[in-house]
Amino acid sequence: METADVFRVLTGVLSVLGALLCVWVARVNFGRIDPERKVSLGVATVSGVAFFKLLALAALFAVPAATVAVANYHTVEGVHGVEACNRCHVMTPMVTDMRDASSQTLAARHFRNGWIAKDQCFVCHSDYGLAGDLRAKMEGYRHLARYTTGTFTEPIKFRGVFHNDNCLKCHEGTPRFVAVPSHVTVRARLADSSLSCLNCHGRAHPTRDQRTPGHADYGRLTGEKR
Amino acid sequence: MTDREQPVLPPQDAPANPYRREFLWVLGGVGAAVGAGLAGWGALELMVPPGTADQWHKSVCRFCGTGCTIRVGLRDGQIVDIRGHESGHNRGVICVKGSMLRELPRIEGRLTRPMIRKGGKLVEAGWDEALDLVAARFGEIRDAHGPDALAFYGSGQLFTEESYTANKLFKAGLRTNNVDGNPRLCMASAAAGYVSVYGKDEPPGSYEDIDHADVLLLFGANPYECHPPLWERIQRRRAADPRVYTICVDPRLSPTAKRCDLHLPVVPGTDLLLLNAMARVMVEDGLVNRAFVDRHVRFARDGHTVGFDEFAAFLADYTPPAVAGRLGIGADVIRHVAHRFARAGAAMSLWTMGANQRTQGTALNIMLNALHLLTGQIGRPGATPFSITGQPNACGGVRDTGALAHALPGGRQVTNEAHRREVEKLWGVPEGTISPRPGYHAVELFRALEDGRVKGALILCTNPAQSMPDCDRYAAAMDKAFTVVSEIVADSETAKTASVLLPAALWCEKQGVLGQGERRYQLVDKLIDPPGEARPDLWILTQLAERLGLGQLIKARTPQEVWDEWRHMSAHSVYNFEGMTYERLRALPGLQWPCPTEDHPGTVRRYVEGDDPFVSKGAGIEFYGQKDKRAVITLCPYVPSPEQPGEDYPLYLTTGRVLEQWHTGTMTGRIAELGGAAGPARFMVSPADAAARGVSSGDMVEFSSRFGSVRGRAVTDPDLRPGLVFAAFYDARLLVNRVVADHVDPVSKEPEFKLTAVQFRKIRD
Numbered sequence: 004m005e006t007a008d009v010f011r012v013l014t015g016v017l018s019v020l021g022a023l024l025c026v027w028v029a030r031v032n033f034g035r036i037d038p039e040r041k042v043s044l045g046v047a048t049v050s051g052v053a054f055f056k057l058l059a060l061a062a063l064f065a066v067p068a069a070t071v072a073v074a075n076y077h078t079v080e081g082v083h084g085v086e087a088c089n090r091c092h093v094m095t096p097m098v099t100d101m102r103d104a105s106s107q108t109l110a111a112r113h114f115r116n117g118w119i120a121k122d123q124c125f126v127c128h129s130d131y132g133l134a135g136d137l138r139a140k141m142e143g144y145r146h147l148a149r150y151t152t153g154t155f156t157e158p159i160k161f162r163g164v165f166h167n168d169n170c171l172k173c174h175e176g177t178p179r180f181v182a183v184p185s186h187v188t189v190r191a192r193l194a195d196s197s198l199s200c201l202n203c204h205g206r207a208h209p210t211r212d213q214r215t216p217g218h219a220d221y222g223r224l225t226g227e228k229r
Numbered sequence: 230m231t232d233r234e235q236p237v238l239p240p241q242d243a244p245a246n247p248y249r250r251e252f253l254w255v256l257g258g259v260g261a262a263v264g265a266g267l268a269g270w271g272a273l274e275l276m277v278p279p280g281t282a283d284q285w286h287k288s289v290c291r292f293c294g295t296g297c298t299i300r301v302g303l304r305d306g307q308i309v310d311i312r313g314h315e316s317g318h319n320r321g322v323i324c325v326k327g328s329m330l331r332e333l334p335r336i337e338g339r340l341t342r343p344m345i346r347k348g349g350k351l352v353e354a355g356w357d358e359a360l361d362l363v364a365a366r367f368g369e370i371r372d373a374h375g376p377d378a379l380a381f382y383g384s385g386q387l388f389t390e391e392s393y394t395a396n397k398l399f400k401a402g403l404r405t406n407n408v409d410g411n412p413r414l415c416m417a418s419a420a421a422g423y424v425s426v427y428g429k430d431e432p433p434g435s436y437e438d439i440d441h442a443d444v445l446l447l448f449g450a451n452p453y454e455c456h457p458p459l460w461e462r463i464q465r466r467r468a469a470d471p472r473v474y475t476i477c478v479d480p481r482l483s484p485t486a487k488r489c490d491l492h493l494p495v496v497p498g499t500d501l502l503l504l505n506a507m508a509r510v511m512v513e514d515g516l517v518n519r520a521f522v523d524r525h526v527r528f529a530r531d532g533h534t535v536g537f538d539e540f541a542a543f544l545a546d547y548t549p550p551a552v553a554g555r556l557g558i559g560a561d562v563i564r565h566v567a568h569r570f571a572r573a574g575a576a577m578s579l580w581t582m583g584a585n586q587r588t589q590g591t592a593l594n595i596m597l598n599a600l601h602l603l604t605g606q607i608g609r610p611g612a613t614p615f616s617i618t619g620q621p622n623a624c625g626g627v628r629d630t631g632a633l634a635h636a637l638p639g640g641r642q643v644t645n646e647a648h649r650r651e652v653e654k655l656w657g658v659p660e661g662t663i664s665p666r667p668g669y670h671a672v673e674l675f676r677a678l679e680d681g682r683v684k685g686a687l688i689l690c691t692n693p694a695q696s697m698p699d700c701d702r703y704a705a706a707m708d709k710a711f712t713v714v715s716e717i718v719a720d721s722e723t724a725k726t727a728s729v730l731l732p733a734a735l736w737c738e739k740q741g742v743l744g745q746g747e748r749r750y751q752l753v754d755k756l757i758d759p760p761g762e763a764r765p766d767l768w769i770l771t772q773l774a775e776r777l778g779l780g781q782l783i784k785a786r787t788p789q790e791v792w793d794e795w796r797h798m799s800a801h802s803v804y805n806f807e808g809m810t811y812e813r814l815r816a817l818p819g820l821q822w823p824c825p826t827e828d829h830p831g832t833v834r835r836y837v838e839g840d841d842p843f844v845s846k847g848a849g850i851e852f853y854g855q856k857d858k859r860a861v862i863t864l865c866p867y868v869p870s871p872e873q874p875g876e877d878y879p880l881y882l883t884t885g886r887v888l889e890q891w892h893t894g895t896m897t898g899r900i901a902e903l904g905g906a907a908g909p910a911r912f913m914v915s916p917a918d919a920a921a922r923g924v925s926s927g928d929m930v931e932f933s934s935r936f937g938s939v940r941g942r943a944v945t946d947p948d949l950r951p952g953l954v955f956a957a958f959y960d961a962r963l964l965v966n967r968v969v970a971d972h973v974d975p976v977s978k979e980p981e982f983k984l985t986a987v988q989f990r991k992i993r994d
Contacts, residue, residue, distance in 0.1 A: 107465040141273050148270040163277045185325040185889050185906035192902070197281055201321065202313050202328045205461060210315040 007081040010073055017070040024062035031055050082143055083122040091150045093159045096224035097124070097208045109207040118173075127169050127207075158214035167193045170200045281310040287818065289743045289751045290327040291736040292891045294385075294618030295456045296745020297323045298818040299330070301737060301756060308334060308737075308757060313458075317818040318436055318749060324457035326891055329900045333736060334757060336899035338718045340732035341761025351719070351730055356762065356772075359729050363687075363713050364776030366728075367403070370685040370711070376405040376664075378684045380674050383410035383632055384691035385623025388741025388753070390791035391766045392622070394783060395689065396632040398770055401658045402779040406643050406668030407683060409634045411691045412623035413671035413979060418585040419616035420628050421977035422594020426602070426861055428854025429640045429803060430628050433835040434577070434613025435747040435821065439466055441611030444573035446566075447477045448597060449500070449583015449983070453485040454888040456617055459579070460485065474569055478503065479583060481883060481955055482948040493566065494950060496557040497881040498870040498984050501589050503556055503563060504596035505547035505867060510567035511603050512541045513548075517571075518605035525850060526602050527859040535864070543864045571604040575611025582619060582885070586982040590974040592865035599862040608837045608850040618746040620892070625744015629804055630795065634668030638795070639802030640854075643667050655798050658782065670978035671697070672971055679706035687773075689715045689766050690733065694722035695893040695961055698971040698980045699936045715766055721895050722961055731769055734759035735896075740788040741767070742814065748832070750809055751819035767791065800825065803843050803853065870984050871972045874952070878934055878986035880918060882954045884965055894959035910960030911942045912989065917951040919943060924991045932956075932989045934968040940992060941965075954987060 033055060040051030049057070081087060089098040101110040101123065110127070113119050119126045129139035142163075149155045171193065174180050181187065192198035201207060213220040221227075282302025290297040298317025302310030308331045313321035343359035344351040370378050381399045383392055392410075399408045412420075420430045427433070439445070439462045452460040467473045477489035478500060486492040495503055511517050519537075528540040549560035556563070570576045578601065584593040598614045606612040618624050631638040638655075641648035649663045656662075669677050675697060677683040686707075694704040700722070707726040714727035717735050724730055738759035742750050759765075767788060774783035785791040789811050799822075800807040806822035808829045813820065820831040823842055836852055838844040844851045852860040874881060889906040890897045897903045912932060914924070924930055926945040931938055932954075941956075941963040949955060956965040970985040 105469060107469055112468070141276070145270060145273040145277070148266070148273075162280070164280055184908075185902065188902040188905040189325065189328070197310060198328050199312060202311070202323050203325060203457065203461075204322075205465070206315055206321045210320070212316050 007084065010076050010080065014070060014074040017066060017073055021062060021066035021070055024058060024066060028055065028059045028062045031058075079140065082140065083125040085122065085124050087143075088124045091146065092225060092227075093150070093155065093157060093214075094124075095226060096214045096221075099224045099226065100209045107205070108209065109201070109205055128165075129169075130166050131168055131172060157216055158211040160211065164196050165199070165201075167196045167198075167200050285312075286737075286754060286756055287314060287815075288737055288756070289621070289745075289753050289819075290323060291330060291333060291386075291621060291896070292326050293456055294620050294623060294746045295319065295458050296621055296743060296747075296749060296751065296819075297327055297458055298751060299323055299327060301330075303756060306757065314818055318747070319458045320462075322458040322461050325889055325906070326897055326903060329897075329902050330736070332900045332902075333896055334738060334760070336718070336896065338720055338899065339760045339763070340716055340719045340724070340730065341763055342732060343762070344719070344727075344730040346728050346730075351727065356764070359731060360769075360772050360776055363729055364773060366711050367685050367687075367773075367777060371403060374684055376403050377407060377666075377668070378682070379403055379405055380407035380669065380677070380683045380686040381409075382671070382674060382686055382688045382691065382693060383408070383627065384689060385410065385412040385416065385618075385620030385627050387622060387626055387690045387766055388739070388788065389622060389626040389630060389744065389750070389795065390741045390788045391689065391770065392626040392632040393630040393638070393795045394767060394770045394774075394785070394791055395687070396630055396638070397656060398774050398777075398779060398783055400637070400664075401653070401656050401662050402774060402777065402782045404662060404664060406634055406664050406666060407674060407677075408632055408668055409671045409674055410627055410632060411671070411693065411696060412620065412627040413633065413977075414696060414982070415582060415585060415619040415979075416616075416623045416628065417633070417670075417977035417979040418587065418590025418594050418974055419580075419618075420633075421591040421974075421979075422598060423616070424640075424854075425591065425595050425863055425976075426598040427836070427852050428856075428861075431624060431748050431804075431835075432613070432615050432746070433607060433837075434615050435833045436462065436615075437833060438575075438577050438611050438613045438615065439463055439579075440469075442466065442573075442575050442577035443470075443473055443611065444569050444576040445473065445475045446570060446576065446578040447475065447479075447485060447489060448578055448580040449479060449585075449593075450477075450579050450581040450617055451479065451483040451485045451583075451885060452579070452581075452617065453483070453488060455581065455619075455886045457888065459617065474573075476566055476569070480881070480950070480953055482950075483885075484888075487948070491562075491566070493558050493562065496555065497883060497953065498587070498872070499552075499556050499867075500584075501592055501596060501865060501867045502547060502552040503558075503566075504593065504600065505544060505865070506549050506552045506556075506563045507567040507570065507600060508596065508603060509544040509547045510549060510564050511571050511600070512544055514564075514568070516567065517603050521605035522603060525852060525859055527855075527857065527861050528864065529861050530864045540862065540864060543866075547867075570600060570606070573606065573612075575609065576601070576604070576606040577611055577613050577615060579615050579617055581617040583983060585616070585977075585979060587979075587984065588870050588972050588974050588981045589865070589868060590979050590981075591976040592868075595863050595865055598860070602860050602862060608834060610834075613834070616746070621745060622743045624746060624748070625742065625750050629744065629799075634670050634674075637663070639799055639804045641802070651801065655801060656782070670973070672973050672978065672980055675703035675706050678710040678712075679703070681709075683710060685711040685713075687713045687715075688723060688727075689769075692716075692721045692723045692893040692895055694726055695964060695966060696958065698966055698969040698982055700964060700966040700969075701937055702971075715769055716895075717763075718895060718899075721893070722964070732759075732761065732763035733769075734763045734765045738763070739765035739767070741765075742788075742792060745819075748821045748835070749819040750806060750814060750822065752811060752814035754815065805842075870981060872970050872981065872984045872986045874986045878988045880952055880954050880987050880989070882932070882934070882956065882965075882968065882985045882987040883983050884956055884958050884969060887957045887959065890957065890959035892959065894961065898959060898961075907957075907959065909942070910957050910963040910965070911944045912963075912965075913946040913949055913955040914943050914989070915949040915951045915953065916945045916947055918954070918989075919945045922990060924989070929992050929994050930989045931992045932965075932968050932987050934970065934985050934987045936970055936985070937967040939964055939967040943989065954989070 042054040297319040298314035300312045313323040315321035345354045475489040477486040480497040549563040553560040601607040601614045697703045713729045715731040715733040737756040740755040805825040808824040808826040889903045930943040
């Protein structure tokens, strides 16, 4: 089971628990609690009133807070998955192509050869470190906003700069990389992404033409009937 | 208080709707949340980093004949980024040279003012002074020695409009056919081969055929280094289908050969034996597609038609066992290759300078085409004979416009009277204007400069003092004559010999059309200004025409005017591309001719019904360039090269290119990333040959041949077979062409750069 799935289940359990606690606390008439009643919590014994106050605290604040925290973990981590990207139909061509065993795009070759074990979209589209992770999520939020408000046109177009670090973090320094003399002489341009790795190594995804409604490949890539 | 009765008001604390307050709170909360979300989105939109460029323009790479479609990124009027164009035939792939195009306009040493040689030195001058001088001197030479004392030496790197105008100016204006250029050094044998076989030049197939081929025969080609996007395409094809089989024929274990499934390291100069032997195996083993041959092919010997039986009998001398020893490969390998090729679902051959730059270049080209015709491996996806080109516009600009000594536009010949009359009519000049004598081909032209037959020459966009074989001899010849050189830098080997040096605009500092290997024409728009007073070569030609009193002939002055004239003229030939307007070329990543109308999509496979508009209905495949519509296979006997290693010169020298440098390095040598990656040129020698001469890797050596000598460093390369030496010709500090033989193919007149007998010895540093 994936970590995100564990957190998804945990979120469900906490939600149900929170609801049950709320119902329980709501049914208690605090004025009629026996002042002499003691409740043992194992490590300590508290009065009945204190117990139900603690229970109310848990039902109204602690469990909801924990549920939100766990749910957010699920949201933040869950979007790393390929399926999260694939939920927006404009991204489907990239995912379909990546999984196409006959495709020769860089994404498909990396996928087919198992060069990236999981979360393939995220791995190549998030820059290094925590800041890179955050930037990728911010970009994801921007995509979500665009998608849900319908403020996009097909074929979608990459905005900004694709940082070569996403390639270099795996390839740089490998024997095959350093065997090419020009990799060394254009190193500074690769580092600042002013020279794209894709120039020599080909397209990462289907072309914009292929992703345009009406193109012969559009139906296959989007899974829609032509 | 007054007596007036106060109106009765509802109690202030009684809300009209008991939930109004909560509703407003909720509404406010939702509004705040939505506002925060929108503000966050807006902020994120603003935070997207700007791309590397503000504007992107479609263009074409300046370097090799692959002719990659690119996107040029501009910021503040400067070129800052280059990307492969994903909609181009190259599907977004370019190479490191193309990637560094951004630096090309800014290279050091750009020539910015015209210069005139005075007292042995080049001194700066104004355009008027320089052009007036050129016109006056050309006029004097013509009047004193006749029009054939003048010559034009052009380039497969000029825009089509420039080559077309130069051709017209010299052939119809100055009335000399002394119009040739550097395509003679690289593509003449391919052109002669195609014309011999199909009656018309240019390949039948397209790069797209790579995507469908099952067997790829790379013959005398090194696309890994010289045409990287094509190599990448071959790699993608191999990855898509592991059954695809690649064969490389090359005396050298080149980077391409290393990566192919089979390498045939033939003895240099013997490869026609291989092609004839493959044909022999095909005949002997029943691999010939007789139905195809009977319908579409004719055989010829010495200009006369012969039958298939005579062809088969001719091949009797080329059985694999009979030629294997001379080829240096096994007879079984020859049979294997012939069978793989013939039995392939689709076989594609790709060749370049290894086949062209040879004294048997035309024969090699004919036989490469012949293998396809014999087996019917032509005219369907993946089955095609394809000559890869070396320069960006040798095909479209020079071969198609007929800017060669023997040619006229649209596949016409100088020696054909009907062709001359047609062209004279189309150019609006009197009958008899065009001389029936073919002009001097490149090597002969420089010999004519040497012995004074030619006294004045205009040289545009090329560096013959470095690129010609036996280059010292021809640089001296240029020194003797009145040469007008248009160049981008002042210190190229050719610029050093100039009588008048003119500063040229390059690439997207001007506008024009480039062709490439697969009959595709693409438009390069002007995006930036040239430095200083540099001008486009078209401007130089039109200004010169005006000063020579030929302004009425050269009426088209802008690139688009020239293009439209040439486009309409092409409609009178089977090179018809009248449908390619500038507007279409600007909108599309090029079009392939034939393309006769503005709604025609272009032709991917020539001679194929349904694709090529000139094929008759119901013909299927029709080689309409020949009168009887049959392709012609001429019997090509093997003739050994005049360059044979012997006692004095026991080694074979072969020359070529390296990945990061292009041609004579005038452009790529000045771009730090490319110069640094290639390093200085050196002689690559086998460890055995080095050891036999007491040479260690890195030692200074002197190479000599019957043509000259040159000094440089030798580096041992264990991949080289003993007896073979390799050097690239990009570096002016190691002018390898000083020792290269200038023997030419008797038909194409292309020199044999690939074969020179040499010797070397160690010298002191």
